[in-house]
Amino acid sequence: MRKSVQIKxxxxxxxxxAPHSARTLVVxxxxxxxYIRRGLERRGCNCSMVANLEDAANLAGxxxxxxxxxxxxxxxxxxxxxxxxxxxxxxxxxxxxxxxTCWLLIMNSGEACPKAVRMTPTEFCGSVDRVVxxxxxxxxxxxxxxxx
Numbered sequence: 001m002r003k004s005v006q007i008k009x010x011x012x013x014x015x016x017x018a019p020h021s022a023r024t025l026v027v028x029x030x031x032x033x034x035y036i037r038r039g040l041e042r043r044g045c046n047c048s049m050v051a052n053l054e055d056a057a058n059l060a061g062x063x064x065x066x067x068x069x070x071x072x073x074x075x076x077x078x079x080x081x082x083x084x085x086x087x088x089x090x091x092x093x094x095x096x097x098x099x100x101t102c103w104l105l106i107m108n109s110g111e112a113c114p115k116a117v118r119m120t121p122t123e124f125c126g127s128v129d130r131v132v133x134x135x136x137x138x139x140x141x142x143x144x145x146x147x148x
Contacts, residue, residue, distance in 0.1 A: 021045055021046045021136070023066050024047045025050065025056060026047060026048070026049045026050075027051075027055075039134040045067070053146075056068065067131050068130070075116075076093055090131050091107035092119075092127065103118070105121070105127065124129060
């Protein structure tokens with residue numbers, strides 16, 4: 001019997017909107033994607049949603065995303081990842097197996113992870129928080145350099 005893990009709101013701290021909000025794409029079934037999107041928007045992300053990996057690959061070729069979260073149950077394919085190689089994009093994917101459901105870090109700052117890193121729901125929230133915080137701090141650091 002598989003245990004269900006519920007993410008409590010205490011794990012989702014509010015983050016004030018910074019000058020640069022993380023451009024995020026959520027890929028998957030609309031009702032679950034909108035739940036994930038709300039959590040990301042509370043963290044200050046600017047979110048887009050698509051229903052499948054094909055649409056995600058098309059959008060990745062047109063726009064720049066800092067973070068892509070897939071909840072389609074399929075691992076992102078080579079078409080999507082090849083468009084993101086060398087970018088600053090991080091890709092995290094929800095994967096299900098008969099024995100467990102976990103989050104996998106597929107790409108970190110444009111570099112494919114040779115062996116996907118498994119994360120619990122709490123670790124997933126922490127990873128998203130770190131990515132968003134780094135993105136929000138980057139423009140402030142660049143602005144400070146201009147005044148030095």
